[in-house]
Amino acid sequence: MRTAVVLFTRDLRVHDNPALAAACANADRVVPLFVLDPKLAGLSPNRLRFLHQSLADLRATLRDRGGDLVLRTGDPVAETMKVAGEVGATMLGMAADVTAYARRRERRLTAECERERISLRLFPGVTIVDPGVLRPGGGGPAYKVFSPYHRAWQSATWRDEVATPRRITVPDGVAAGGMPAIGAGESPDAAGGGETEGRRRLGTWLNHLDPYPDLHDDLPADGTSRLSAYLRFGCVSPLALANAARQRNAEAYVRQLCWRDFYYQVVLTFPKISTDAYRPNADDTWRADPEALKHWQDGQTGVPIVDAGMRQLRAEGWMHNRARLITAAFLTKHLGVDWRPGLAWFFRWLIDGDVPNNSGNWQWVAGTGNDTRPYRRFNPIRQAQRFDPDGVYVRRYVPELKSVEGAAVHQPWRLPADIRRGLDYPGPLESHRDEAVWLRP
CATH class of the missing domain: 1.10.579.10 (DNA Cyclobutane Dipyrimidine Photolyase, subunit A, domain 3)
Incomplete structure (x- = not known):
């Protein structure tokens, strides 16, 4: 029997999840896996709370389809390969990402999978248009200015949304692992995480798109989607959101989703965006106060x-x-x-x-x-x-x-x-x- 491991990262959903759909279509048994990296745990109590809520929701959704979410804590590559070895996996799938952390993880997994003769496949799903697809006409690996990128993005062919698996079969004997406790975070009025909540908010938002061009900058009206956290953790598919907005002719909102894709393609070629100025010689006038x-x-x-x-x-x-x-x-x-x-x-x-x-x-x-x-x-x-x-x-x-x-x-x-x-x-x-x-x- 063919067994596949799906490593969830920033795609914490079952709807329009290409890695999960492909695994369920090509393997008899599937291990949905998430690895909690202790190195990331202290960065933001707010995001950690949202992540843990999203994982709990994902586990419940997978269990509704006969599956489960296997949780491990430690180095993501080492833990993934350990699980793959335990179940005899021949395939490993995950969503491609652009940050330096994600790219290091992908390179290490590639090397380990080659060593263990496991087929590793990277799938789209974090953005609408894959970050490396659109190239400037004059050469160069990425667009540096939004407007020409937006024009190319508008005419690009988007992938088709994939169906949600109806049934997920996990190999016998795999320990699911304990769900991390959901802490309080630091912000008392923070939104709750998870695909269920994200899709609920998405449905509500689609009924309020019409005034968006007039209200998205209006501070007291609060006329924005508030879906950014659900996009960041992949609880909502950016492609599904963009398709639904396009069907309602909400191009002003779709343009904002294009901005999100724009920065992902920038980071693919400039991974030091959090520490180094993108424009040379533009970073020497700051003061410490x-x-x-x-x-x-x-x-x-x-x-x-x-x-x-x-x-x-x-x-x-x-x-x-x-x-x-x-x-x-x-x-x-x-x-x-x-x-x-x-x-x-x-x-x-x-x-x-x-x-x-x-x-x-x-x-x-x-x-x-x-x-x-x-x-x-x-x-x-x-x-x-x-x-x-x-x-x-x-x-x-x-x-x-x-x-x-x-x-x-x-x-x-x-x-x-x-x-x-x-x-x-x-x-x-x-x-x-x-x-x-x-x-x-």
């Missing part, structure tokens, strides 16, 4: 729109995309602080934090990455007045300012002195890049 960084991290900059975003991050393990741009720009372009500590802070808290998108967007804002206008600025007050005109978003996350009415909440330093004294809210941090006219009382 631990005190300013701490105020920014704590949501105590004295600039309400920035503080609201940073407090949303802590409370929910998520932040509205427009607020991400504003807060990142404030740290880098106004305070002049290096983008890497900001990137690391987001990585700690964001449930959807992944290398391609978190790092790519930070570099875009800092002017070190894939932005054709690297010197662009985001004036936080103008951004607030445009995308939170009545101050609803600010008051939602900065309770010290709940008594301030209307747009005045965005510039509390302009209020009369007696009102300011009663707010228990700090004055704005000083800018180190310009005179910051927007801060003057």
Whole structure:
């Protein structure tokens, strides 16, 4: 009997999972496997909680189909090969990925599978269009600018979604392994993980796509999908989401999914995106200011729109995309602080934090990455007045300012002195890049 091992990584779902579908079609017995790497356990309590919830949900779904999720803890390559040897597997399948960590894992698995005469296959599924498929017409391994990539991406042929296996047969005698305890995380209002929850949210979101072009930047409306964490862990198929959005002619939303693919193809050829500037000679003007960084991290900059975003991050393990741009720009372009500590802070808290998108967007804002206008600025007050005109978003996350009415909440330093004294809210941090006219009382 032919036996296959499917190593789950960032594809924690049974629907549209090419690696799982292929294993079930070509083998008599299938071992769905996930290996918990202790080296990654301490990076983000929020993501660890979401991961454990997703694994519990995946195990339940697999058991409904007669299978199970086998869990191991340790080095992913060593544990995978150990399981493969125990069950006599001749095939190993997994989703291809682009990060340096994932590529090292793939190279090591390739070498081990060759040594043990096991067939290793890498499958799509983490993105909509495979990261290495689209190449610039003028040469080069990857597109450096989004617009031409978007045009090529729009005309690319997408793979077909694969069917969900109806039945999964696991070899007898395989120990499933204990499910890790689901901790509390750090963000009290964080979303719950898992394919079941992800697909529920997807179904709800598809009924709210029509106003997306008008509301996706509106901070108080919160008119975005909030599916990013489910895409990051593969609880929702990006292809299935894009197909469903295209069927509803929601091209503005599909374009955002293209941005996600764009950064994956960038990281495939530039794996140091979290540590090195993508644009050479664009990374030598930063200053160290631990005190300013701490105020920014704590949501105590004295600039309400920035503080609201940073407090949303802590409370929910998520932040509205427009607020991400504003807060990142404030740290880098106004305070002049290096983008890497900001990137690391987001990585700690964001449930959807992944290398391609978190790092790519930070570099875009800092002017070190894939932005054709690297010197662009985001004036936080103008951004607030445009995308939170009545101050609803600010008051939602900065309770010290709940008594301030209307747009005045965005510039509390302009209020009369007696009102300011009663707010228990700090004055704005000083800018180190310009005179910051927007801060003057």
